[in-house]
Amino acid sequence: MSTPVLSLLLADARTPSGGYAHSGGLEGAVAAGLRAADVRAFVSARLRTVAAVDASFAAAACGDERESAGPTDRRIHARLALDAELAARTPARPQRLAMRAVGRGLLRVGRMLWADDPLLAAYARASEWTPRPVVLGLLAAAGGLTPVEAARLTLYEDAAGVAAAAVKLLPLDAAETTAWLASLAGEIEAGAATAARAAADAAAAGSPAALPATATPALDLLSLTHHESEGKLFVS
């Protein structure tokens, strides 16, 4: 498949991974007082924090050309190390569960697209968590995308997912949230480059621990409250 088309396919909300059931923490934030006018800033804050971390992990999981020439054993070991590093950056259990759910959904699609990919098959067997950023990086690698493309997809999906949830939670016109998304293109592009650089630096240092670890304590705490709340639309 041509890689630009593959990028579109992976960014398309109609590609089934169960993502529509998640709001990126927006529903919890709305319950805590966030208003329609704040959504763009919320999305932007995610792009600089939690989504930036996810994007660097997707870029790292994608790996560059040199890395992809290595033996499968070493490559799978490196992805499981990414699982562990990402878990250490995800202290709230509801968020770990959400990352697992959408990662597992995406992995199901990936296994259908690239049934013979040895790395995907080995990761599906070995990973107990399958968080979305690592899975997305692996799918990007299987399809021949680059780390920066994997990072861009992660950031775009994060922003688009929150925007889609926003129109169900707040009095907002979807055309307006789409315009917000478009206005964040520069941030997404810059974030993708930063994330790819961070992944390359961590690879050069031979240490996934060197990947970004920006914390978002407010989102972590809100996710716990949201998880226990009744009458919610979104899982997370």
Added chain:
Amino acid sequence: MSAERRALRIGVAGPVGTGKSSLIAALCATLGSELRLGVVTNDIYTTEDAEFLRAQGVLAPERIVAVQTGCCPHTAIRDDVSANLQAVEDLEAAQGPLEVVFVESGGDNLTTAFSPALADTQIFVLDCAGGDDVPRKGGPGVARSDLLVINKVDLAPLVGASVERMVSDAGARRGGRPTLAIDLRGSGGIVDVAAWVLQQESAWRAGTLVSEDPGPPAPHHLHADDGVEHAHAHSH
């Protein structure tokens, strides 16, 4: 998991309030001693349906799980079944081996139908109180579900509905597929639904089950002015 080894997955769909949860509770009460059963519920806002089923005491609480669907009940059973598929797989892994898992859709409209990736066979539930013209209006659930249940026939005289008309309109739509008119409060009919479930389960075990995928919305809207039938897709 091979088809013979995993549980038969029976989808139960239908509009809000027609008695999907009550039907599943009655089936569990009737069949619980013969079959190892599990239930996955899809609520829009809450885990109310799962709580209702647990409160009925017809099945061990751990055999009933709830999936939340980001206010898209139709999406969760048809367009992107990731969350439900994971719930069924996890339920079977934790409680298995099970013989039948019922997947209850969130109450939706007449265009609801399960994906073949999620349900091996499906029941569509209507009730007399919702209007006796509903079978005539058609739609995929009415026309091509594997079993159509017309519930609450005891209410028909109270709301001026004709059970005969509903059954006969349904028969005209359903090309020989079965329709059962029942009432869960008095004598009737749950035994017939249970017999249908047992027959589906043996066919599944024998590898001879053939389900009719309801597919896209059926044309059912006749325009008087041009006499042409138009496919009439609803969104929820």
